[in-house]
Amino acid sequence: MTPPIPKKTALVTGATSGFGFETTRLLAQEGWRVYAGYRNIRKWGPLHELSKTMDIHPIYLEVTKPASVKNALRVIRRKEGVLDALVNNAGFVVAGFLEDLSDKDLKAQFDTNVFGLLRVTRESVPLLKLRGGTVVNVGSISGRVSFPGIGAYAASKFAVRSLSEGLRQELRPFDIRVCEVAPGTYATRVVGSTQFGEGTQKGNSPYASFQKQVEEMVKKEFLKARPASEVAQLILRILKSRRPRPVYMAGPDAKFMAWLKWLLPDRVFEGVFGSFFPWSKRP
Amino acid sequence: MEDRPVALLTGCSTGIGLETALLLAREGWRVFATMRDLKKAETLREAAQGLPIELLSMDVDKPVSVKKAVSTVAHLAGRVDVLINNAGWGAFGALDEFTDKEILAQYETNVFGLMRVTREVLPFMRRQGSGRIIHIGSLAGKMTFAGIGLYCSTKHAVEALTEGLRVETRPFGVQVAVVEPGSINTPFKANRRKAALFLKKRSAHQRVLENILYFGNHPSRFTPKAPRVARTILKALKADHMATRYPVGLDSVWFPVARWFMPDFVYDRLLEAMYRRFGA
Numbered sequence: 001m002t003p004p005i006p007k008k009t010a011l012v013t014g015a016t017s018g019f020g021f022e023t024t025r026l027l028a029q030e031g032w033r034v035y036a037g038y039r040n041i042r043k044w045g046p047l048h049e050l051s052k053t054m055d056i057h058p059i060y061l062e063v064t065k066p067a068s069v070k071n072a073l074r075v076i077r078r079k080e081g082v083l084d085a086l087v088n089n090a091g092f093v094v095a096g097f098l099e100d101l102s103d104k105d106l107k108a109q110f111d112t113n114v115f116g117l118l119r120v121t122r123e124s125v126p127l128l129k130l131r132g133g134t135v136v137n138v139g140s141i142s143g144r145v146s147f148p149g150i151g152a153y154a155a156s157k158f159a160v161r162s163l164s165e166g167l168r169q170e171l172r173p174f175d176i177r178v179c180e181v182a183p184g185t186y187a188t189r190v191v192g193s194t195q196f197g198e199g200t201q202k203g204n205s206p207y208a209s210f211q212k213q214v215e216e217m218v219k220k221e222f223l224k225a226r227p228a229s230e231v232a233q234l235i236l237r238i239l240k241s242r243r244p245r246p247v248y249m250a251g252p253d254a255k256f257m258a259w260l261k262w263l264l265p266d267r268v269f270e271g272v273f274g275s276f277f278p279w280s281k282r283p
Numbered sequence: 284m285e286d287r288p289v290a291l292l293t294g295c296s297t298g299i300g301l302e303t304a305l306l307l308a309r310e311g312w313r314v315f316a317t318m319r320d321l322k323k324a325e326t327l328r329e330a331a332q333g334l335p336i337e338l339l340s341m342d343v344d345k346p347v348s349v350k351k352a353v354s355t356v357a358h359l360a361g362r363v364d365v366l367i368n369n370a371g372w373g374a375f376g377a378l379d380e381f382t383d384k385e386i387l388a389q390y391e392t393n394v395f396g397l398m399r400v401t402r403e404v405l406p407f408m409r410r411q412g413s414g415r416i417i418h419i420g421s422l423a424g425k426m427t428f429a430g431i432g433l434y435c436s437t438k439h440a441v442e443a444l445t446e447g448l449r450v451e452t453r454p455f456g457v458q459v460a461v462v463e464p465g466s467i468n469t470p471f472k473a474n475r476r477k478a479a480l481f482l483k484k485r486s487a488h489q490r491v492l493e494n495i496l497y498f499g500n501h502p503s504r505f506t507p508k509a510p511r512v513a514r515t516i517l518k519a520l521k522a523d524h525m526a527t528r529y530p531v532g533l534d535s536v537w538f539p540v541a542r543w544f545m546p547d548f549v550y551d552r553l554l555e556a557m558y559r560r561f562g563a
Contacts, residue, residue, distance in 0.1 A: 066383055097451045098398065098401070098402075098444065098447055098448055098451055099401075099402055099405045099406075099451070099452075101398070101402075103346060103395060103399065106394075106395055106398055107395065110390060110394070110395075114390075114436070115383065115386055115387065115390075118378065118379075118381065118386060119383065121378070121379055122379045122380070122381075125379045142443075143443075145446070146442075146443040146444075146445075146446035146447040146450075147447070148447060148450040148451045149451075150447075151443065151444060151447030151448065151451065154443040154444075154446070154447055155394065155440040155441075155443040155444050155447070156440070157443070158436075158439040158440050158442055158443035159436040159437070159439050159440045159443075160436075161439060162427045162432070162435045162436040162438075162439035163378060163427075163432060163436050165426075165427035165432075165435075166378050166427040166428070166429060166432025166433075166435060166436065167378050167379070167432070168551075169427070169428075169429040169432075169554055170377050170378055170379070170429045170430075170432065170488060170491075171379070172554075172555070173488075173491070174487075206409060206455070207451065210451070210454070245547055246547050246551070247547070262543070266526060266527040266528060267526065267527075270449075270527065273450075274450065277450060279454060280450045280451070280453050280454060281453070281454065
């Protein structure tokens with residue numbers, strides 16, 4: 001008789017909705033033990049339901065709070081002693097034209113999307129080292145192309161792309177694989193959780209009319225959004241792979257945009273890209 | 284006298300900022316050269332004999348200091364035609380070993396500081412209906428290297444901010460570009476701030492990091508110096524329409540091109556070979 005295969009353990013941040021929720025559910029279905037990080041107890045209902053029937057353990061993990069990150073990982077260390085996968089998914093969008101964003105807006109954006117990711121990774125690495133693991137960072141097509149109206153978000157996702165590349169190099173000697181999943185438009189709660197910059201909220205912004213047009217475009221874009229479970233499937237595939245690729249663009253829109261950006265010289269790309277934003281012409 | 288274009292520069296005590304201030308002044312611009320600490324202005328003062336350079340103190344980390352400096356420029360010159368966001372420094376260490384404080388300090392200058400100055404200057408440029416903003420990015424904004432990963436991530440963010448601002452401010456006649464120096468012979472590398480864990484020699488990556496620091500810190504005689512970057516900045520300012528990116532130095536041009544054609548797995552094998560050389 002072969003001994004039972006020990007269960008693999010994963011930590012998913014931002015697991016109350018979207019990619020995080022779908023990934024948590026899928027991994028649990030596939031026989032993983034999943035620690036599902038949540039920030040807002042009022043939003044943890046669906047997660048709590050799942051945890052009754054599956055090997056899912058909701059855990060308070062607010063990536064902007066160092067103490068909560070340390071505590072969550074301390075719990076995992078005590079209960080499991082080891083971690084096989086970390087999915088850095090927690091993130092949100094600060095929207096608004098860059099001049100309209102205050103110091104506070106920018107810092108809030110980076111605190112979750114960038115510093116939070118580093119915080120969780122820092123605390124998880126000791127557990128991931130033990131038998132080799134995988135880190136999946138959720139980036140975005142905004143990590144390749146900076147769209148007007150969400151410049152701060154793009155900056156944070158460009159940084160995530162860079163951090164994934166850096167961590168991949170630095171953690172390779174410890175048998176920790178790091179990849180970035182960069183989705184396009186998916187049906188998540190990202191629009192609902194978007195925060196607007198101070199200048200945008202005040203309403204007297206010089207960019208107000210452009211802002212409106214961008215919002216219209218976003219609305220239209222999200223009508224074509226694909227189901228978030230697609231990205232969860234991709235993450236599962238990555239976690240099962242011994243040699244995952246460094247970057248996975250998720251969704252045809254992200255693949256196409258990234259390919260255009262890769263293929264075209266800046267000037268040509270800007271011409272094509274700019275034609276989607278007719279207001280951004282030179283006066 | 285008063286129709287001279289006005290340039291505002293940050294981080295002018297050494298390197299690229301200093302040389303650019305001198306070059307623009309020689310070209311007849313009215314230059315406001317700012318730096319965190321005016322005590323470090325001696326080099327610039329000596330070189331600037333007779334040139335139209337005005338020195339101001341500005342610490343881009345501090346909102347009050349930025350506001351004060353920009354309003355001084357507005358008061359003295361009444362306009363800002365060019366902003367060169369040059370202030371920045373490099374953190375050194377492994378990405379999983381920086382403390383929260385070290386991470387924030389790196390971003391405070393390179394990203395938040397850059398946006399702080401930009402935010403203060405943009406209203407003037409919009410009112411004028413013209414203006415140019417040049418961010419000093421880096422080759423590190425296009426590729427990431429072990430040991431300076433945190434710095435690379437800030438410069439990636441600068442690339443995104445450049446692309447974003449470019450589209451957002453174009454209707455107001457403001458142009459934005461990023462100048463991307465590769466390895467340049469300036470005090471930048473000597474001024475790298477190392478992670479505490481590395482300095483205490485307790486890093487899990489200690490040997491690799493020490494090797495990277497050793498190999499990466501010796502400029503050859505072919506390494507371009509700061510005036511080369513200054514000349515590129517001038518070229519960008521003189522162009523009718525600024526391009527998005529201006530790489531400076533052979534490495535800054537060819538590394539991304541090589542990476543462009545290279546499949547990921549080849550790139551990874553190359554990195555592995557590099558690590559072996561570094562003794563990981």
